[in-house]
Amino acid sequence: xxxxxxxxxxxxxxxxxxxxxxxxxxxxxxxxxxxxxxxxxxxxxxxxxxxxxxxxxxxxxxxxxxxxxxxxxxxxxxxxxxxxxxxxxxxxxxxxxxxxxxxxxxxxxxxxx
Amino acid sequence: xxxxxxxxxxxxxxxxxxxxxxxxxxxxxxxxxxxxxxxxxxxxxxxxxxxxxxxxxxxxxxxxxxxxxxxxxxxxxxxxxxxxxxxxxxxxxxxxxxxxxxxxxxxxxxxxxxxx
Numbered sequence: 206x207x208x209x210x211x212x213x214x215x216x217x218x219x220x221x222x223x224x225x226x227x228x229x230x231x232x233x234x235x236x237x238x239x240x241x242x243x244x245x246x247x248x249x250x251x252x253x254x255x256x257x258x259x260x261x262x263x264x265x266x267x268x269x270x271x272x273x274x275x276x277x278x279x280x281x282x283x284x285x286x287x288x289x290x291x292x293x294x295x296x297x298x299x300x301x302x303x304x305x306x307x308x309x310x311x312x313x314x315x316x317x318x
Numbered sequence: 319x320x321x322x323x324x325x326x327x328x329x330x331x332x333x334x335x336x337x338x339x340x341x342x343x344x345x346x347x348x349x350x351x352x353x354x355x356x357x358x359x360x361x362x363x364x365x366x367x368x369x370x371x372x373x374x375x376x377x378x379x380x381x382x383x384x385x386x387x388x389x390x391x392x393x394x395x396x397x398x399x400x401x402x403x404x405x406x407x408x409x410x411x412x413x414x415x416x417x418x419x420x421x422x423x424x425x426x427x428x429x430x431x432x433x434x
Contacts, residue, residue: 209360237421239421239422247428248409248426248427248428249409250425251424256421294360294361296360298421304413304421304423305366305374306351306353308361308362309360310360311359311360
């Protein structure tokens with residue numbers, strides 16, 4: 206069963222506009238959430254994270270929002286830049302689970318000029 | 319460069335052969351993880367070590383797979399009697415036990431395995 210779901214396999218956005226990537230989860234034991242960015246032929250690169258005790262975390266152009274009651278999180282990128290074009294993975298870990306990550310299937314973001 | 323490194327980057331083998339991959343984590347990181355990623359999927363957890371102790375193995379890790387981290391530094395992942403279904407990207411990650419980056423994992427570039 207897919208405990209972390211990214212239902213949009215792809216997203217296309219114009220440069221300068223906002224990109225919103227969504228993620229849903231089913232496991233109530235998840236208490237920490239991360240977003241990773243992946244370019245072809247490279248490993249995932251950590252982008253931003255959020256603890257379950259918060260509902261928002263911001264780092265420069267990137268903001269992650271967490272809605273625990275809906276088991277939903279989203280990543281906002283504003284303004285979007287062509288270099289942001291990559292696959293974005295949502296991941297989650299459980300308290301006491303050794304921090305092993307459960308990943309979603311990814312969303313391919315394309316930022317067009 | 320003090321990031322996570324993996325060797326080899328690519329491996330092509332014939333079905334039935336054994337293969338071994340190596341991962342060198344960031345030097346001060348106590349935890350080391352192995353993941354597998356197939357096309358169109360996110361990385362899937364295989365196993366993790368805290369120092370030299372293997373603390374958890376996924377049900378994905380069949381008895382043909384074995385991982386070691388003998389001195390708590392680098393790790394190896396061996397696949398015996400490879401099958402075509404083993405074709406995937408094998409990713410290694412590491413993280414510290416404490417500090418600001420405690421919950422983050424830093425990934426290597428991966429080893430792409432192709433079983434013919």
